[in-house]
Amino acid sequence: MRRFFIAGNWKMNKAKDEACGLVEGILAGIEGCPHVDIAVCPPFTFLDTAAQKAVNTPLMIGAQNVYYRESGAYTGEISPPMLKSVGCGYVIIGHSERRIYFKETDSEINRKVHMCLKNGLIPILCVGETIGQKNDGRTFDVLNSQVIYGLEGIDDHLVRNIIIAYEPVWAIGTGVTASGDQVEEIHRFIRNTIREFACDEVSAGVRIIYGGSVNSGNAVDLLARDNVDGALVGGASLKAGPFCEIVKIAESLARTISIPG
Ligand code: PGA
Secondary structure (H helix, E strand, O other), X not given: OOOEEXXXXXXXXXXXXXXXXXXXXXXXXXXXXXXXXXXXXXXXXXXXHHHHHHOOOOEEEEEOOOOOOOOOOOOOOOOHHHHHHOOOOEEEEOOHHHHHHOOOOHHHHHHHHHHHHHOOOEEEEEEOOOHHHHHOOOHHHHHHHHHHHHOOOOOHHHHOOOEEEEOOHHHOOOOOOOOHHHHHHHHHHHHHHHHOOOOHHHHHHOEXXXXXXXXXXXXXXXXXXXXXXXXXXXXXXXXXXXXXHHHHHXXXXXXXXXXXX
8 A cells, every 4th residue: 555645845945944834834744644654855064953843743844955975075065874864764766856947967966866775765757758758658668767767777676665746847937747657657757667567566556756836736636546655845835824725635546555567
């Protein structure tokens, strides 16, 4: 059974006081949602504080990026053991904003995935096509190669822990969301891609979540699909109310029986 995973990606937003208030608001708003895994991904500077507030609560903490070495002379970078040491459990890897603005390659992304797994962090591997790639009919090719390269060399027993976030670049921060039907088709394609190199049990167990203008108005349509296992929420995660509403929608749709992959 795949549990829903709802994560907030705060991106480069909030000052310390606001970040504290947001975590407190979320903690109050997610009570009574035992069937949903919930995480927030604040900027690096607030991870420690957020993690301390989240101790002994259902809220988990993720980072938005990481470097692929454990320590050394890499000025300005943050390593997986550092994240682990402040109570981080997840790391967003290969977000399209990092691929586009910081020129991250599939090979760097793959190294980050390996290094996170080695250090007991769960990667949230982001994949997604741009509008140009979509219009050129290349969506499935792009996703296939991002998934295959991103997961290259990872053992089956570790692949099962990874979360894939399908985030069409044209839907991020635009208010345009892919329809539930489109997302379900693409998630099924991603699961079949994983099935090419991992066993059936592993590919059926991997959580594939959707990101791109998710809000409380479209969450039902998206989360009601068999292969949509949660959401990576940007803009709507910057206020406790809208984020917690999405979590509650997930709880109301929560799967309590096994579904086929
Ligand atoms: P958005 O961002 O919800 O603001 O579209 C999602 C993301 O980039 O993870």
